[in-house]
Amino acid sequence: MEIVVQPDGAAVCRLAADLVAALVAARPSAVLGLATGHTMVGVYEELVRRHGGGLSFRAVRSFNLDEYLGVPPEHPGSFHSFMAMHLLRHVDLPPAQARILDGLTADVPAECEAFEREIAAAGGIDLQVLGIGGDGHIGFNEPSSSLASRTRIKTLTAQTRTANAAAFGGEGQVPRHVLTMGVGTILDARRCVLLAIGERKAAAVAAAAEGAVTAMVPASALQLHPAVTLIADEAAASRLARRAYYDEVYAGKPEWQR
Numbered sequence: 190m191e192i193v194v195q196p197d198g199a200a201v202c203r204l205a206a207d208l209v210a211a212l213v214a215a216r217p218s219a220v221l222g223l224a225t226g227h228t229m230v231g232v233y234e235e236l237v238r239r240h241g242g243g244l245s246f247r248a249v250r251s252f253n254l255d256e257y258l259g260v261p262p263e264h265p266g267s268f269h270s271f272m273a274m275h276l277l278r279h280v281d282l283p284p285a286q287a288r289i290l291d292g293l294t295a296d297v298p299a300e301c302e303a304f305e306r307e308i309a310a311a312g313g314i315d316l317q318v319l320g321i322g323g324d325g326h327i328g329f330n331e332p333s334s335s336l337a338s339r340t341r342i343k344t345l346t347a348q349t350r351t352a353n354a355a356a357f358g359g360e361g362q363v364p365r366h367v368l369t370m371g372v373g374t375i376l377d378a379r380r381c382v383l384l385a386i387g388e389r390k391a392a393a394v395a396a397a398a399e400g401a402v403t404a405m406v407p408a409s410a411l412q413l414h415p416a417v418t419l420i421a422d423e424a425a426a427s428r429l430a431r432r433a434y435y436d437e438v439y440a441g442k443p444e445w446q447r
């Protein structure tokens with residue numbers, strides 16, 4: 190895993206946007222795996238700014254990690270709303286090419302299987318952007334998720350419901366069930382970028398990058414992937430034991446690899 194520490198959250202978001210923008214510029218029909226959450230807000234702000242500077246998403250296809258079950262797309266807490274508000278309303282990515290799981294589906298297994306088939310039909314995900322939960326989850330793959338899991342229904346932990354309470358006007362209103370790409374689905378992406386900002390993520394980041402690969406920390410499965418970049422700010426990186434080494438590796442990265 191490549192580990193890159195940046196001075197602050199804004200720099201994390203800029204670097205993540207650089208990676209997405211470079212891919213889209215080089216391959217206008219790239220397939221992006223997109224994420225939601227506070228961490229992503231600054232990344233999308235940067236991408237919208239770059240769209241203003243000429244970056245086009247017209248031929249891009251995107252697949253979002255997850256969605257709440259039973260929540261209508263127009264609900265302000267839905268990830269459909271999040272994506273519209275922070276990215277899709279502001280760039281030229283056609284709505285039909287931005288796939289988000291249907292939280293109102295009457296047939297959960299069929300919706301999850303269709304989602305997997307659509308990713309495969311698009312040729313797989315070129316770049317998957319990920320945040321990390323305080324408990325080490327990626328997407329909504331909570332601790333104990335199978336590391337081979339595919340897109341499916343999951344039950345949120347109390348910790349995650351608390352973390353996401355604001356969007357629903359209180360913890361009691363947060364749905365218990367969600368649909369999420371599986372850990373195995375995420376590992377199929379050709380490249381992954383894991384973003385972490387703030388002290389609240391420090392323990393999860395250390396466990397994911399330096400701990401054992403375990404279903405108790407779903408993000409640790411990324412250690413099995415050949416092309417992962419973790420971008421963390423100083424606070425989120427504060428519990429990494431090998432921090433000096435990561436800085437040395439990044440500073441000495443050969444130009445041809447950049």
Ligand code: GLP
Pocket residue numbers: 224225226227228229254255319320321322323326327328329349353
């Ligand atoms: C949610 C999302 C994850 C995200 C995580 C962290 O649970 N399903 O994809 O990574 O929250 O969110 P935040 O960036 O708000 O801390």
